[in-house]
Amino acid sequence: MAAGSGTAARRGGMTRRQRRRLVLGGEYGIFVIAVVLLVALADWRSLHENFFNWSVAKGLFPDIITVGLRNTVLYTVTGFALGLAGGLLLALMRLSSVLPYRWFAMAYIEVFRGVPALLIFIFVGTGIPLAFPGSNLPGGVYGQAAVALGLVSAAYMAETIRAGIEAVPRGQTEAARSLGMSQSRAMRTIVVPQAFRVVIPPLTNELVLLFKDSSLALFIGVSLTQRELTKFGRDLASQQGNTTPIVVAGICYLLITIPLGYLARRLEERQKRGRR
Amino acid sequence: MSAIEVKGLRKTFGTLEVLRGIDLDIESGEVVCVIGPSGSGKSTLLRCVNLLEQPTAGRIAVDGVELTDPDVDIDAARRRIGMVFQSFNLFPHLTVLGNVMVAQRKVLKRDKAEAERVARANLERVGLADKVDAYPEKLSGGQQQRVAIARALAMDPSVMLFDEPTSALDPELVGDVLGVMRSLADEGMTMVVVTHEMSFAREVADRVVFMDEGAVVEQGPPARVIASPEHARTRTFLARVLDPAAARVGELED
Ligand SMILES: Nc1ncnc2c1ncn2[C@@H]1O[C@H](COP(=O)(O)OP(=O)(O)O)[C@@H](O)[C@H]1O
Ligand SMILES: [Mg+2]
Numbered sequence: 001m002a003a004g005s006g007t008a009a010r011r012g013g014m015t016r017r018q019r020r021r022l023v024l025g026g027e028y029g030i031f032v033i034a035v036v037l038l039v040a041l042a043d044w045r046s047l048h049e050n051f052f053n054w055s056v057a058k059g060l061f062p063d064i065i066t067v068g069l070r071n072t073v074l075y076t077v078t079g080f081a082l083g084l085a086g087g088l089l090l091a092l093m094r095l096s097s098v099l100p101y102r103w104f105a106m107a108y109i110e111v112f113r114g115v116p117a118l119l120i121f122i123f124v125g126t127g128i129p130l131a132f133p134g135s136n137l138p139g140g141v142y143g144q145a146a147v148a149l150g151l152v153s154a155a156y157m158a159e160t161i162r163a164g165i166e167a168v169p170r171g172q173t174e175a176a177r178s179l180g181m182s183q184s185r186a187m188r189t190i191v192v193p194q195a196f197r198v199v200i201p202p203l204t205n206e207l208v209l210l211f212k213d214s215s216l217a218l219f220i221g222v223s224l225t226q227r228e229l230t231k232f233g234r235d236l237a238s239q240q241g242n243t244t245p246i247v248v249a250g251i252c253y254l255l256i257t258i259p260l261g262y263l264a265r266r267l268e269e270r271q272k273r274g275r276r
Numbered sequence: 277m278s279a280i281e282v283k284g285l286r287k288t289f290g291t292l293e294v295l296r297g298i299d300l301d302i303e304s305g306e307v308v309c310v311i312g313p314s315g316s317g318k319s320t321l322l323r324c325v326n327l328l329e330q331p332t333a334g335r336i337a338v339d340g341v342e343l344t345d346p347d348v349d350i351d352a353a354r355r356r357i358g359m360v361f362q363s364f365n366l367f368p369h370l371t372v373l374g375n376v377m378v379a380q381r382k383v384l385k386r387d388k389a390e391a392e393r394v395a396r397a398n399l400e401r402v403g404l405a406d407k408v409d410a411y412p413e414k415l416s417g418g419q420q421q422r423v424a425i426a427r428a429l430a431m432d433p434s435v436m437l438f439d440e441p442t443s444a445l446d447p448e449l450v451g452d453v454l455g456v457m458r459s460l461a462d463e464g465m466t467m468v469v470v471t472h473e474m475s476f477a478r479e480v481a482d483r484v485v486f487m488d489e490g491a492v493v494e495q496g497p498p499a500r501v502i503a504s505p506e507h508a509r510t511r512t513f514l515a516r517v518l519d520p521a522a523a524r525v526g527e528l529e530d
Contacts (some may be wrong), residue, residue, distance in 0.1 A: 169365075171363055172367065174328055174361070174365065175361065175366075175424075176367075178326055178357070178428075179378075179383060179427070179431060180351050180354045180383040180431065181383055185383070189378060189382055193369050194369050197369065
């Protein structure tokens, strides 16, 4: 007892528990004051009018889903598919014993990770048609968006997949080779399937990023029916002089990205538990 | 014709000379146990025999096919050589049945029914017929190693190489694996076994090969090499393996 109170006295007369309460109390206090100030100062009527205008919001449906969200999903999924195929190819090239393959993959990855995604969209949307007049990617705008997203995401996925392949123990390849499988057969049948299990969580995160990057499709020059969420929201916001469409578009993104992000974390945790 | 013929085999890693000229002829149906201290090159020798390591010099022929010939189809040659690793190396993403079937399907192009029939028969042979649907992680080390043996056998190899197949096992599981290997030997399989299990070598091997520092020091019937070795190095090694507790601190350095 005597020793305990002596320690407390030296630290300003409080026990650890007392100090902890004071700090917590202070933090909550600041939070409450901030909220009260915000509520008191904000112009709620104007906020409500501009950001959460119910009649404007209602007018967005069903087009914001059947056009905006649909196109966002379409651009993202096709871009992801191309990116995945390209990423796998680049990862295998990066690990190849053929030097020029490795060089090409390394250069590609550096370039496409080091350049803003927006630039790639402008390049695919404007540059390629200018450079090769009359050349048309299949699918028109849809093809261009998929290629642009695929080009960008392939570089990121390549690094993820490469790490996954390298995480597969060497003994796996050796066992496969000792059974008479060729190097490429061992890669396809034994190594890559195991690598993909490792990289599913990071690839899910990549999909979340792509959902957001698909908004860059608006720089390709899309028609009314090709608008994705962001362009849709922006167009309607300026048409109606109201910010609500932007807010609703944002909510539409979150409806997809939050569950996907949650899924990625779950998969990651499950994998960590499985490893032990 | 010998089942395995090794002539003048050398292997260096950088400046480290791991195999310094190995000559070894193994007859069809012969069981050869390779013993020797850690680092003496036993694993490297086995890995050279199926070209998991590229020999620096020398000649290796299995079933009369010269593996060291640059024009030989190495994947085809490897099918005839089964390999069992110390760390099992089962494919964790496949079931037991999948592990034993995958190479039959992809390499030998057997149809599904045939591959499954062969797989089940070989799993029966190693006493694991009831584990076909399990994933490797659910099996004990001893069971995993027996699946690995069945996986190699399913390819109908003419020789089997074992690299310390029981070294990673808990002591009570060693017997099951050795039992499978013993019955394989009884069936007349040509086997090269790197092992520290002297009782297995004594009872099952036709010949024991003692290696040290990348060379074969002596070889012969187990009764002679294990019971009355000619070379001092063999005697020192055997004394340690047969009675580990007797080693003196001073002896450990050499
Ligand atoms: N891939 C490799 N690279 C470099 N050195 C190696 C490699 N594999 C084996 N060695 C070396 O070769 C020697 C013999 O190894 P190994 O054949 O595994 O011996 P053993 O199986 O008899 O214990 C050891 O000194 C080991 O460090
Ligand atoms: Mg070894």
